[in-house]
Amino acid sequence: MDWQALKVSLELAFWTSFFLFPIGVFVGRALAVRQLPFRPVIQSLIFLPLVLPPTVLGYYFLVAIAPDALLGSGWFWLTGRPLAFTFEGLLMVSLIANLPFAIQPVQNSFAAIDSDVRDAARVCGLNFWQALWKVELPLAWPGLLSAFLLTFTHTLGEFGVVLMVGGNLEGETRTLSIAIYDEVQALNMTAAGQMSLLLLVLAFVSLLLVQWKTQRFADKGQR
């Protein structure tokens, strides 16, 4: 078992989910509730990482973070570190790759809230933030939980983008899925099997958790 790779994987998955959570809430809510101009365009852009080969996303990201490109030079100017083949770079591309997982479940659960209920909260004297905190988030939380867990699990399993952008630096960008690939290449099937099993169990448990929580919420008839 490559513990260092596991640590990188868990850290990447956690921070990706963590940073995408508020983005998911506000973008998801806006897409569900507001009459946005260019909504189909925005929606398509968000879904793009789902259908693009990870290599394509990785390629464009590498172009964007090249030392002479805007993002790459800006980041270097800010932090003194490059983005290519670093954990930060990996995290950044992971945020983009996981947008559909962070936004879609949240959007669905906000869309399922009766618009009269939202209006009622305001008429009852709650301002936007109070209404969000006391009415909308409690009603949308199965979607928020799903978004968090799906993002977490999907990041754990990410392979192509990680390889393109992060490379395979031990302790920095080598994740569990890459370590598995390495072990298989080296015909070290036992180690690959252990790590694969761990990823399998993690993924299954979090999907189970999503299903279970969503089901219980529906059973309580709160929708």
Add this chain to the structure above:
Amino acid sequence: MSDQTLLGLEASLRSKGQIPLEIDLHCAPGEILALIGPSGSGKTTFLRSLAGLYNELEGYVRCQGRFWLNSQERICLKPEQRRVGMVFQQYALFPHLNALDNLLLAMTHLPKSDRQFRALAMLERVNLAGLENRLPHQLSGGQRQRVALARALASEPDLLLLDEPFSAVDQVTRFRLRRELARLRKQIDIPILLVTHDLDEAMQLSDRICVLHHGELLQVVSPRELMQRPVSPDVARLLGLQNIFSGRVMEVEQDSLLLDWDGCSIRIAQSASYELGQQVSWIAPPQSILLQRPDRPVQGDSENPVAGTLTELVVMGPHASVRVTPNHAPELPLSFFIPLHYVERQQLHEGMAVSLSLKVHSLHVF
């Protein structure tokens, strides 16, 4: 400016958006104003405009002397800044909160120590004592409606808006809830706007009725006046009134007109001025029509006698729906209801010759 206009609700609104709206009205404290009109007539949009939920508007809304909206002075308060209580059509209770918490969430303007006590008192006022811990889905339709009403009143609003509050419950519950509202309103000294498409409901509950069509206010009158003197044939049709005809003015006297109705003379008490030869529309409201058997004597003079044939008689519960075809113009039948016992006593049947009397003072010329 008189106190009367400073208090209560005063609204003058024009829509700038897709939905047409052109409404000027005033509602006094304690008054129930019913807004009726067909679907899409702008009733709900108007309520939402007052609550601050629809804002593509010009004009003003003033309630209890305070401007909620004044497009000239760029005042537009947010919904939470207006003191308004609203009962939504499907109640819009917060589904994750029990009845008590639904009310408490509407009381954030009160000191925390007061809220619980007041919320419980309010629930008791709408006959929900003991059900405060139930979630909305554990309540019946009628109970949910009561929670919604209690929540709307819990915020101590300056204006109460009811958007078809009785449409989502069964008939029996509807009557009970109407009665409860009629009783409750005596304790509420704020303007109340009731949106409904049910004319009976408007008649039973309101002090005045506003008829809306395509976002425009066609008439604002007392329920009684509305049925007797609708302002236009459009309003009469919206109210479901039948027997709207046209006629030509033949004689104009000080307090009445004589119309030529396709060869039959009709006298109508009317003080407004019309010109000789003018084409007018007139209506025979339900209370203006008397049906008689020509072979049985009647006491006194018959007003506007119209001879005809009873061409349709359909029993509908305690009433019978009747259609009478006048002899002079068979293409212009009159339809109305008569009590079933009258049908039985007079032994009325389809095909028999009858005589109608149209009461001079109950007919109406537009």
